[in-house]
Amino acid sequence: MVSDDVLRTHLQELRRGTVVVASLVALRRPDYGYALLQRLTGHGFPVDANTLYPLLRRLEEQGLLTSEWNTEESRPRKFYRTSESGEQVLRRLLDDLAAVQTSLTTLIEGAPR
Amino acid sequence: MTSLTDRYLAATLRSVPTGRREEIATELRASIADMVDGRTAEGVDPATAERAVLTELGNPAQLAARYTDRRLQLIGPEYYLAWQRLLIVLLSTIPAIVGVLMGVLQATVADNAAGAIGEGIVTAFNVAVQIAFWVTLVFAVMERLGTPLNLPEWTVDQLPEHPTERDVTLTDVCASIVFLGLFIAFLPWQHVQSVVGPDGDRLPILDPALWTFWLPLLLVVLLASIVMEIAKYRARRWTWPLVAVNAVLSLAFAVPTIWLLLNDRLLNPEFVARFAWLRDGGLDTVARISVVVIVAITLWDIAESVVKARRSAR
Numbered sequence: 563m564v565s566d567d568v569l570r571t572h573l574q575e576l577r578r579g580t581v582v583v584a585s586l587v588a589l590r591r592p593d594y595g596y597a598l599l600q601r602l603t604g605h606g607f608p609v610d611a612n613t614l615y616p617l618l619r620r621l622e623e624q625g626l627l628t629s630e631w632n633t634e635e636s637r638p639r640k641f642y643r644t645s646e647s648g649e650q651v652l653r654r655l656l657d658d659l660a661a662v663q664t665s666l667t668t669l670i671e672g673a674p675r
Numbered sequence: 676m677t678s679l680t681d682r683y684l685a686a687t688l689r690s691v692p693t694g695r696r697e698e699i700a701t702e703l704r705a706s707i708a709d710m711v712d713g714r715t716a717e718g719v720d721p722a723t724a725e726r727a728v729l730t731e732l733g734n735p736a737q738l739a740a741r742y743t744d745r746r747l748q749l750i751g752p753e754y755y756l757a758w759q760r761l762l763i764v765l766l767s768t769i770p771a772i773v774g775v776l777m778g779v780l781q782a783t784v785a786d787n788a789a790g791a792i793g794e795g796i797v798t799a800f801n802v803a804v805q806i807a808f809w810v811t812l813v814f815a816v817m818e819r820l821g822t823p824l825n826l827p828e829w830t831v832d833q834l835p836e837h838p839t840e841r842d843v844t845l846t847d848v849c850a851s852i853v854f855l856g857l858f859i860a861f862l863p864w865q866h867v868q869s870v871v872g873p874d875g876d877r878l879p880i881l882d883p884a885l886w887t888f889w890l891p892l893l894l895v896v897l898l899a900s901i902v903m904e905i906a907k908y909r910a911r912r913w914t915w916p917l918v919a920v921n922a923v924l925s926l927a928f929a930v931p932t933i934w935l936l937l938n939d940r941l942l943n944p945e946f947v948a949r950f951a952w953l954r955d956g957g958l959d960t961v962a963r964i965s966v967v968v969i970v971a972i973t974l975w976d977i978a979e980s981v982v983k984a985r986r987s988a989r
Contacts, residue, residue, distance in 0.1 A: 615742075
């Protein structure tokens, strides 16, 4: 039996890149940091706040997200939305994720158990 | 009201570039408020909720590093191997060379053996610290600036011919040779340079009569030991012939020295006569301690060579 630490490390490695994919998908509908965090967690993408907030800024700087301040509510909130180039990158990422899944499936089926 | 949040924001934003500070502050403040609201809606009191949220966000310095995409390491994997190699090459040669030069210089200028050796050791240590500091500083700056190293790519041709582990490191060999060199220098030096007594007259420490046979023999043994160290380095590890030669040389040094010590023939009688505590039984104590130390070092040396030879023979 492998130790919990080893398992946790591998799961983290596996999950790391999926936060970006999930954020780009979720932000097709504009949202602010905390609400996005809630939505991702609700859909089975638990992510730490101190990872997500800086990540959003980085994706914005890379031009994959655009942002807009909403000052109508009680506190000013920055709403992010997946940009056009973000959408292109997302399609590539989703294709790749599907390709990984397909490859794994054929590998599992092809390999003697 | 939210002084804890204010303090957290100030601590986070301190290391964020000024241009982006304002915007990050506003956004992070709103996010923290949202998170606190989320917890108070579940019935947690606001003060506890604020503490919990800030604890969840973690160390402000770490959060700031994530915002600015700064690496939390002094020297990263890209530079580490180059840094390590350069440091080993420099540290294994320069401090020893400078230290010996300084010691020799001091010994010729001032008539103080212990002082000269001490000076050499202190200089070597200082040089080592300086090298380690400056090399590390330069690499740390390159890491921050992202300077490309432009080192040649690794190729298969760089693989060593014989895939043997190097049991004998350059550092060990250099240290041994430096020690042997100092010892060789000490023998003639103590004869002509050592100063005894307040009036500054020169007295050899070792019995001058030994120069007819025993001291030249020890010099030859020490010189042969240096040759053996070099041969050992070239062989890359302890081989059985080297073990045998090493044992012969160790014994050729230890046995005469011990015999001379036990027969009170090693030290100059005039030198002994000058010090009351040496005359009154101190000489026996010195001889006994020296014999114990010499035996211990010799046995350790031979045992170590046998162990390493067996390990590399496997």
